[in-house]
Amino acid sequence: MIKAKAGFAIVLTMVLALAGVGFTASAQQAGPIQVLNQSVTSNYPNSLNFHLEAQSTAGDITSIRLSVRFGVEGSFLSNRIEDFTPGQLVVLDYEHDTFDVTLPPFVPVDYRWQIVDSAGNTLETDTYHTEYVDNTRAWNRLENEYVAVYWYGYDLAFGSAILSIASDAYLRLERFFGVSLEFKPRVLVFSSRDDFSVYHAGGEEDPNIGGQYYRGLGVTANIIEPGDPRGWWDKLIPHELSHLFSDSYYSGFSALPSWLEEGLATYNELINRDQNLYLVQHAAATGEIIPMIDLERTIYDDDVNISILSYAESSTIIRFIAERWGEPGLQAFLAAFRESSDVDSNMRAVLGVDMTTFELMWRAWLGYPVESVPTLIPTPTFIIRPSPTPWSPAPGAAVTPTPIPTPTSSFMGGGSKQ
Numbered sequence: 001m002i003k004a005k006a007g008f009a010i011v012l013t014m015v016l017a018l019a020g021v022g023f024t025a026s027a028q029q030a031g032p033i034q035v036l037n038q039s040v041t042s043n044y045p046n047s048l049n050f051h052l053e054a055q056s057t058a059g060d061i062t063s064i065r066l067s068v069r070f071g072v073e074g075s076f077l078s079n080r081i082e083d084f085t086p087g088q089l090v091v092l093d094y095e096h097d098t099f100d101v102t103l104p105p106f107v108p109v110d111y112r113w114q115i116v117d118s119a120g121n122t123l124e125t126d127t128y129h130t131e132y133v134d135n136t137r138a139w140n141r142l143e144n145e146y147v148a149v150y151w152y153g154y155d156l157a158f159g160s161a162i163l164s165i166a167s168d169a170y171l172r173l174e175r176f177f178g179v180s181l182e183f184k185p186r187v188l189v190f191s192s193r194d195d196f197s198v199y200h201a202g203g204e205e206d207p208n209i210g211g212q213y214y215r216g217l218g219v220t221a222n223i224i225e226p227g228d229p230r231g232w233w234d235k236l237i238p239h240e241l242s243h244l245f246s247d248s249y250y251s252g253f254s255a256l257p258s259w260l261e262e263g264l265a266t267y268n269e270l271i272n273r274d275q276n277l278y279l280v281q282h283a284a285a286t287g288e289i290i291p292m293i294d295l296e297r298t299i300y301d302d303d304v305n306i307s308i309l310s311y312a313e314s315s316t317i318i319r320f321i322a323e324r325w326g327e328p329g330l331q332a333f334l335a336a337f338r339e340s341s342d343v344d345s346n347m348r349a350v351l352g353v354d355m356t357t358f359e360l361m362w363r364a365w366l367g368y369p370v371e372s373v374p375t376l377i378p379t380p381t382f383i384i385r386p387s388p389t390p391w392s393p394a395p396g397a398a399v400t401p402t403p404i405p406t407p408t409s410s411f412m413g414g415g416s417k418q
């Protein structure tokens with residue numbers, strides 16, 4: 001259940017007020033190169049525009065680099081600014097294109113300037129902090145010590161309810177994963193699919209996507225349209241936050257296979273466990289159940305019913321582990337994926353059974369035992385994060401410091417969002 005949190009410091013802000021925040025350098029005034037003024041303006045969803053005024057008392061400014069990082073972790077992307085006239089005083093405007101990348105609003109942005117003059121002096125500024133603001137809508141923000149919620153088109157009671165759901169999930173997931181986040185997650189709620197699609201590089205988004213998490217950006221995006229039932233809020237918000245915590249839990253190049261990652265996020269919705277169990281039991285009874293070795297292929301199937309069943313199956317697999325081996329067993333199983341992505345070897349090492357034996361046990365636990373399951377040895381899934389998904393509008397960004405996120409998505413039911 002979602003409990004109201006008492007005593008939180010709640011701040012309501014019109015986010016518009018954050019646009020175009022200007023900074024004046026102060027820490028680096030001592031040397032021959034000085035930043036006289038600099039600022040950032042968001043032109044969501046097309047660009048983030050940087051303005052710089054700098055001068056050198058020792059020679060002409062000949063080289064300027066801007067290093068930018070979108071999100072809460074990862075490398076800075078360095079851009080050499082070519083379009084300015086060298087001189088002792090330089091004024092430049094640099095438009096960082098965001099149109100061709102999937103970049104949700106309110107992602108934190110860190111950046112710094114490197115300025116070089118003809119006398120060989122270099123100024124490296126401190127890192128400035130801003131965010132990629134959406135000025136096209138009247139966004140509101142509510143936050144407490146755990147999360148910040150951004151929404152528009154609904155009243156304050158709606159925002160308070162989302163904050164309560166998100167905070168409750170935050171505390172539960174923090175305990176579950178045993179990690180403390182070094183940032184405050186930003187939970188964005190879009191009131192229409194069109195608004196949600198605006199910032200996606202591919203344009204129109206898959207109509208079956210209800211929310212997305214973006215690796216490393218510290219943001220979850222959620223679609224709650226007018227008339228959506230409260231149960232949808234309770235499902236969606238924790239689901240995407242589970243992905244966010246999982247991203248911190250699996251640092252570096254480790255990760256769960258997609259089918260287990262989605263199963264875990266679905267399990268962590270908390271509210272739908274019995275509903276998912278019934279769905280899987282029904283599939284087992286009718287022979288429609290998807291074998292475990294196929295789940296990595298079907299988890300993002302174009303057929304939304306197959307995908308939903310895959311999510312549900314994986315969530316019951318997580319639940320079965322928790323019930324059969326206890327919470328410590330589940331924790332140990334999840335921890336094993338920090339070292340290896342091979343499901344069979346992790347099951348052998350932690351649960352004491354191979355994948356085939358496990359699947360037979362799971363089928364029996366569902367109440368529909370079978371004597372055999374498909375035993376094709378699955379190709380080991382060596383997942384390089386971020387793992388690509390069928391919806392990914394751009395290549396994975398694991399090896400280059402680009403702001404392109406790879407979405408992890410949650411489905412909503414075929415039009416009814418049960």
Ligand SMILES: [Zn+2]
Nearest residue numbers: 265408409410
């Ligand atoms: Zn998901």
